[in-house]
Amino acid sequence: MINEVDTIAAISTALGEGAIGIVRVSGPDAITICNHIVRLVHHQSLSAVKSHTINYGKVVSNDLGQDIDEVMVSVMRAPKTFTREDVIEINCHGGNQAVKRILENLLDAGARLAEPGEFTKRAFLNGRIDLSQAEAVMDLIKAKSDRAMDLAMGQLSGRLSSKIKDLRQEMLQTLAQVEVTIDYPEYDDAEDISLTALSHTAKHIKERIAELLKQSRQGRIIRDGIKTAIIGRPNVGKSSLLNNLIQEEKAIVTEVAGTTRDTIEETITINGIPLELVDTAGIRETTDVVEQIGVARSRKALEEADLVLLLLNRSEPLSESDRALIAATADKKRLILLNKTDLTQQLDRVQLELLLVTTDQVIETSMLEQVGIDALEKSIMDLFMDGKIAERDATYISNVRHIDLLKKADKCLDEVLNACEQQVPVDLIQIDFTRAWDLLGEITGESVQDELLTQLFSQFCLGK
Ligand SMILES: Nc1nc2c(ncn2[C@@H]2O[C@H](COP(=O)(O)OP(=O)(O)OP(=O)(O)O)[C@@H](O)[C@H]2O)c(=O)[nH]1
Ligand SMILES: [Mg+2]
The missing domain is CATH 1.20.120.430 (tRNA modification GTPase MnmE domain 2)
Structure with missing residues (x-):
């Protein structure tokens, strides 16, 4: 079925410091090509070993015959392999150098550098997996x-x-x-x-x-997580909420309105669901050039969000900016947070309810006293997963x-x-x-x- 029946090779482990690195070779000449550079301790050559075995040896360079690394070599003959072709995996020491030199020598010996995904593509073309399974490999x-x-x-x-x-x-x-x-x-x-x-x-x-x-x-x-934008006018406690959720003092919090100038992104998981949080600059009219850019970014985060956490300050009456933000987020999936419940209430709940729609949930929080975080997490689950944790075997x-x-x-x-x-x-x-x-x-x-x-x-x- 495949017409490009050459032999491909690539480094299969992430580059960087690690205990082992793996270079993978697949194709009709995999064994012959590897024979050029692998010297086994217990066997004559890779052609002599049984399929699906792992063998101890050394990799030597093509030209100088110099030792490159001590390795374990897996030999897997077609068709019971990932690609349904002959596959060799050379397990060498981690780090960048060994894998790179082994790959270079394999290319010298006649292998071609694999394109991204080419091993999986061969598995598909040779009928081992179908396309949705191949895509699942990438998702994994x-x-x-x-x-x-x-x-x-x-x-x-x-x-x-x-x-x-x-x-x-x-x-x-x-x-x-x-x-x-x-x-x-x-x-x-x-x-x-x-x-x-x-x-x-x-x-x-x-x-x-x-x-x-x-x-x-x-x-x-x-798979992709819930893009969650924390929105509100300056000083309502957005950055405090982010810090509370990620349990780290990541965003700067001060009593100065307009502290956050740029969006700050962090990912957390709630019941296994990734939440991509974006703390934003408080939205208000401003003449400050830097703040203006920040506010524009806040609006963009708002637009792109799957979920908006709209923060209001319960210890102050509703302001014009609050009303504008309630209107601007009306068509979004949102949760309304009334923050600073440790202070005396000034916000008129009845007045607020008039501005909301029936599906809106209001959660009272105090970031200072860490109250309301659990309720918030529960509401997010209710909103997105009907309260259920995803079943393992649903399609x-x-x-x-x-x-x-x-x-x-x-x-x-x-x-x-x-x-x-x-x-x-x-x-x-x-x-x-x-x-x-x-x-x-x-x-x-x-x-x-x-x-x-x-x-x-x-x-x-x-x-x-
Ligand atoms: N009393 C009280 N103070 C709070 C609470 N949450 C935040 N604050 C304080 O409110 C001030 C502003 O908090 P931030 O988290 O920086 O507010 P912000 O919404 O990120 O503000 P900007 O970045 O300027 O838009 C800080 O002094 C916080 O300590 C709360 O629940 N209760
Ligand atoms: Mg802030």
Whole structure:
């Protein structure tokens, strides 16, 4: 299936100080190429060792025959390997030098430097994993939390793929049924039977797509985290909130209004869900040039946020800026925090409620006395995960590409249903139906174009 049957090599571990480093080689000449530079202690050569064994030896340079490093070499012969090709992994000492020199010598001996993601791409092209599993490999590498990792593992084990395959199978059966019916003219009502079958399946597939999409929002959150902007006028306690959440004096806190000039970003996890916090400069009208830039950045953070924590100072009456911010965040998912509850209340709750919508939750806090943090964390979970901690085995679709394809397939099926209602000729409806089938196939890579593959795999790390 692969036409570029050369042998590729890359450093598979992160560069930097570490106990071991791994250089990986895959392709038909992997063993021959490595034989040039590996001297084993207990065997003649790598060709002589059993598959799936790890062997002690040395790497020597091609030209000078000089020892480069003491190594353990894994030999894995095709097809039971990650790429389904012969794979050699050289485990050497960590740090930058050993891995680099070993790689250089492998390239001299005839290997080609792998492109990012090329090992995984080969695994896909050789049919070991499908596309959604390949993408899961990337998610696994980039996972920011335990939950994100569980999610990627679920996808890697083919949970999403098998659901999509079931859907496509069902659609294929319907298409086959339609073909047969149309081909037997003794049925007078062939068109009717076909229309009924197509619309019945289209409806069912649409229901299943809707379920998958419903879970997708949570999936994205588990994977990418919740972008959370802390917003409020100057001096209400935004930076104090950030420090409290991350349990570190990261942001400067003073009684001077306008202390925070630039946005400050930090990530924490709540029940396994990453929260990407952004502390912002207090939003107000100002003539100070630096502060103006800060305020513009605050507004940008507000725009990009999945969640806004809007802070108000309970010990002062509502101000014009507070009202403006309540209005500006109205279409956002938000929590209203009334801070400084350790001081006497000046803010009129009734007046405030009039400005809020029914879904708004108000939480009273005191950053000084660290009151209300637990309630805040609980509310965030309620808002994003329906209060539940993500179940391990639900099929969360977290990949934007998958969501997009599901939505497109859903639209095609809408057209199928419309056309069925209007009694459009069956062969025309079949086209949309088949298109939906193709779109679902792109998720698993059963119907997929070359450019897409190149683009997808180029997002991987080198050596994976
Ligand atoms: N009494 C009391 N003071 C607080 C509380 N939270 C914050 N403060 C004080 O309020 C002042 C401002 O706090 P910051 O956290 O710097 O406020 P900010 O919203 O980040 O202010 P800017 O960065 O200027 O926009 C500091 O003196 C804090 O110690 C609270 O709950 N109670
Ligand atoms: Mg601040």
